[in-house]
Amino acid sequence: MSDEFQEMPEDWSRALAVVAHPDDMEFGAAGAVARWTTAGKSVAYLVASRGEAGIDSMAPEKAAEVREAEQRASAAVVGAAGVEFLDHPDGRIEYSTGLRRELAAAIRRHRPELVLGFCHHDQTSTGRWNSPDHRNTGRALLDAVGDAANRWVFPEDGDPWQGVRYVAMSNSPRPTHAVDISDCVDLAVASLEAHTSYLAAMRPPVTDVRGPLLGLAQATGARFGGRPAIAFELIPR
């Protein structure tokens, strides 16, 4: 069928995932990360903010601590190769040359073949208006892949890295590819559940993570041979 998703490329060994907030990976690509790390691939996380504005009932200084710890725990569940934080202000992440520079430096340091991001469009896969943090981080990331490859752009921030072969965005309204997570649903669920304080503080509190995550994976699977899956928009390069 012509509207079936294509298989995400898996002929790579190192990935770097860059998102705006703790939980962006878990509401998006974590099930795919679990599949890939189980297969021996390395996937590192870089999070632009500490998510300090994400809990209405908790002051930002405390929330930053809690959410950082929860993000590290959830990354460990799916075998991610560590989490770094950039300390941009949650809710006020700006698209800037400075952000591009930080992301290009990270790409040069990690030398990924696959770069993963979170939806950079005005609207996400749900049809809702996207958060400016997601848009700005996603768009800066897409630009930083090119910056990282050019030795004359940010020359003081490491040697150029031209080895990025694939760039894929989760939660996109225009997905093109998918990853079968049949064997990783439990890990994806546990990874999201690790955001304990955040989920409990949502209104209403989120008590069932498995239902919605599995529902989404099955809806994606309807265009992927019936296999529960995570969808990505593979950005042509």
Ligand SMILES: [Zn+2]
């Ligand atoms: Zn987010």
